[in-house]
Amino acid sequence: MEHGSIKDPSRATFSFVDEDHTLANSLRYSLNQDARVSYCGYSIPHPSDARVNIRVQTTGDPAREVLKDACQNLKLMCQHVRTSFDESVADFRNNEPSKMETSDSEN
Amino acid sequence: MVHTGFNIIIKALFLFRAFARQNPDLNPSSVVGFSPFLGALLATIHYCLVAPKFRRESNDSIDQIQEATMSEEESSSNSGSDESMSEDERREAPKNDFSSIWDLPDVPKGQLPPHLTRQKTRVFCKADAPTHTDNVQYSGAYASIGVDNSLQIDFFRKNFRVEVIKLDKDVMEFDMIGIDAAIANAFRRILISEVPTMAIEKVLIANNTSLVQDEVLAHRLGLIPISADPRLFEYLSANDTPNEKNTIVFKLHVHCKRGEPRRSVYSEELQWLPNGSGFAKESERSDAKSSTYTSFNCSQDSVPEFSNNPIRPTDDKIILAKLGPGQEIELEAHAVKGMGKAHAKWSPVGTAWYRMLPEVVLEENVVGEDAEELKRKCPVNVFDIEDMGNGKKRATVARPRACTLCRECIRGEKWEKRVSLLRVKDHFIFTIESTGQLPPEVLFTEAVKILEDKCQRVIDELS
Ligand code: SF4
Numbered sequence: 001m002e003h004g005s006i007k008d009p010s011r012a013t014f015s016f017v018d019e020d021h022t023l024a025n026s027l028r029y030s031l032n033q034d035a036r037v038s039y040c041g042y043s044i045p046h047p048s049d050a051r052v053n054i055r056v057q058t059t060g061d062p063a064r065e066v067l068k069d070a071c072q073n074l075k076l077m078c079q080h081v082r083t084s085f086d087e088s089v090a091d092f093r094n095n096e097p098s099k100m101e102t103s104d105s106e107n
Numbered sequence: 108m109v110h111t112g113f114n115i116i117i118k119a120l121f122l123f124r125a126f127a128r129q130n131p132d133l134n135p136s137s138v139v140g141f142s143p144f145l146g147a148l149l150a151t152i153h154y155c156l157v158a159p160k161f162r163r164e165s166n167d168s169i170d171q172i173q174e175a176t177m178s179e180e181e182s183s184s185n186s187g188s189d190e191s192m193s194e195d196e197r198r199e200a201p202k203n204d205f206s207s208i209w210d211l212p213d214v215p216k217g218q219l220p221p222h223l224t225r226q227k228t229r230v231f232c233k234a235d236a237p238t239h240t241d242n243v244q245y246s247g248a249y250a251s252i253g254v255d256n257s258l259q260i261d262f263f264r265k266n267f268r269v270e271v272i273k274l275d276k277d278v279m280e281f282d283m284i285g286i287d288a289a290i291a292n293a294f295r296r297i298l299i300s301e302v303p304t305m306a307i308e309k310v311l312i313a314n315n316t317s318l319v320q321d322e323v324l325a326h327r328l329g330l331i332p333i334s335a336d337p338r339l340f341e342y343l344s345a346n347d348t349p350n351e352k353n354t355i356v357f358k359l360h361v362h363c364k365r366g367e368p369r370r371s372v373y374s375e376e377l378q379w380l381p382n383g384s385g386f387a388k389e390s391e392r393s394d395a396k397s398s399t400y401t402s403f404n405c406s407q408d409s410v411p412e413f414s415n416n417p418i419r420p421t422d423d424k425i426i427l428a429k430l431g432p433g434q435e436i437e438l439e440a441h442a443v444k445g446m447g448k449a450h451a452k453w454s455p456v457g458t459a460w461y462r463m464l465p466e467v468v469l470e471e472n473v474v475g476e477d478a479e480e481l482k483r484k485c486p487v488n489v490f491d492i493e494d495m496g497n498g499k500k501r502a503t504v505a506r507p508r509a510c511t512l513c514r515e516c517i518r519g520e521k522w523e524k525r526v527s528l529l530r531v532k533d534h535f536i537f538t539i540e541s542t543g544q545l546p547p548e549v550l551f552t553e554a555v556k557i558l559e560d561k562c563q564r565v566i567d568e569l570s
Contacts, residue, residue, distance in 0.1 A: 014569075016565070019561070020296075021292075021296065022293045022296045022297055022301070022558070022561075023293070023558070023561045023562075023565075025289045025292065025293065026289050026290050026293040026558065027565075028244070028289065029244050029287050029289035029290065032244040032245045032246060033244065033246050033256075033257045033258045034246060034257065035246045035247065035255075035257055037246070064569050067565070067569060068565075068566055068569045068570070071562040071563075071565045071566045071569075072562070072566060073260060074290075074558070074562050075559050075562040075563060075566075076260050077260065077263060077286075077290065078290075078555050078556075078558050078559045078562070079559065080260075080263065080264050080267060081267065081269075081283075081286070081290075081294075081555055082552055082555045082556070082559075084267055084268065084269050085269045085281075085548075085551060085552065085555070086552065087269075088268075088269040088270060088271050088281065089271055089274065089548045091271070092271035092274055093274075096274075
């Protein structure tokens with residue numbers, strides 16, 4: 001990962017090695033949701049290079065911090081997805097035997 | 108800067124006046140005469156030495172508050188400017204005899220008008236092509252009408268839902284509601300190509316007189332899913348020696364005797380060698396101690412996870428080759444940990460996919476013969492007929508989830524107007540087909556964890 005910014009910290013390009021659309025597109029989403037971001041986008045310069053460039057331009061805050069916050073937000077979302085998923089699976093497991101019983105008794 | 112300096116001078120003057128009043132015996136003229144100079148001096152000192160630091164700190168804290176309330180402020184400031192605009196226009200209103208567009212009764216404040224909400228949350232499947240397929244991600248996309256489009260994490264937490272529809276050993280179907288396609292797609296991509304599993308990578312063939320060529324046989328072996336929890340293993344990198352932590356060894360020795368009919372070789376005949384390779388490595392020096400192709404320090408079946416759950420292929424009846432009389436295969440297969448993006452054999456899923464929830468809306472009442480026709484049109488029986496009493500019939504949408512979007516029901520001009528085929532953009536019907544190494548619900552949690560790790564890596568890198 002590199003940090004390609006010139007004097008102005010509010011605009012920068014971040015280059016991530018060994019990442020692809022998976023992370024870049026989710027980060028783009030997360031960045032776009034931040035009101036401090038005036039522009040963001042990503043590109044994969046060459047398909048056989050495992051590298052992705054993420055461009056972040058902000059309304060004034062350092063791009064690096066904004067990107068960090070976007071990652072943090074994305075991480076929090078993931079954690080929430082994981083907990084609610086686990087809960088739903090547990091719920092489903094708890095309800096399943098009862099469902100099967102009722103269908104058995106009906107037959 | 109000048110402004111702040113002046114403020115301080117004036118403050119200093121006031122202070123001195125108060126001081127003079129409290130001490131009437133002090134010569135007022137001297138105080139008054141001195142104070143401007145003294146005040147200015149004090150102010151300069153204060154401004155140069157003390158103030159800058161204080162100022163920076165206070166600015167910082169203000170920035171933080173602004174950050175925290177940015178979205179609220181933005182929306183409120185927007186609506187504020189809108190209001191001021193509308194006030195201007197209202198003043199002109201008597202002249203033009205129409206007031207601001209913002210005063211019209213059907214313009215909701217702080218939320219999108221219904222048609223925009225619909226375009227934002229639904230894909231419209233028209234007869235020729237779908238429209239409004241994009242997701243509006245930019246937080247300020249609707250700023251001009253005073254609507255904040257950013258997603259607050261609390262709001263996400265409140266609205267996100269998972270509903271399990273089906274869950275068994277290999278397949279799982281669940282609804283994921285209230286999440287953007289970017290993230291749902293990230294989970295899908297990770298499931299297919301970044302959740303690690305164990306698969307046969309190296310095959311040492313001692314003898315193969317079957318019709319299947321060595322390389323084809325090796326490829327077939329590689330694709331066999333192996334029921335071993337990949338989380339208990341490490342990656343084998345180029346310079347590592349294969350050991351009990353990164354390699355699983357299987358042996359296959361099958362023979363078709365002369366005079367016997369042809370036989371098939373099944374995956375169940377792969378035999379797990381918990382102690383590692385049994386093939387001796389040939390070394391240049393004949394006196395060297397004979398070593399094998401792996402160097403296991405202990406037997407893998409001493410690991411509690413494997414001692415009563417031996418490692419084997421997940422399915423017993425996968426045909427590997429067929430042997431004619433007199434043919435023989437003798438080989439050893441080494442399985443290592445890997446990811447689907449290197450080779451599909453490491454992919455833990457047959458596939459993982461999602462579709463957006465279909466929504467079928469009847470824009471007008473469809474009754475009588477038309478209702479019958481509509482019901483007949485749909486091959487998956489999405490529509491039902493409702494009896495409205497005295498022989499009248501009306502079509503209803505009974506099973507929108509079953510809709511395959513074949514567009515049969517919107518064929519013909521009149522039908523296109525009557526039926527809307529929509530897809531809910533933030534409702535994903537997610538299906539995971541595991542190949543059997545890990546149960547599908549575990550695969551999904553692993554995938555989410557991988558995305559979290561990626562985020563954490565970026566955070567660490569930037570800190
Ligand atoms: S699109 Fe096809 S499947 Fe869906 S409701 Fe219309 S006819 Fe039925």
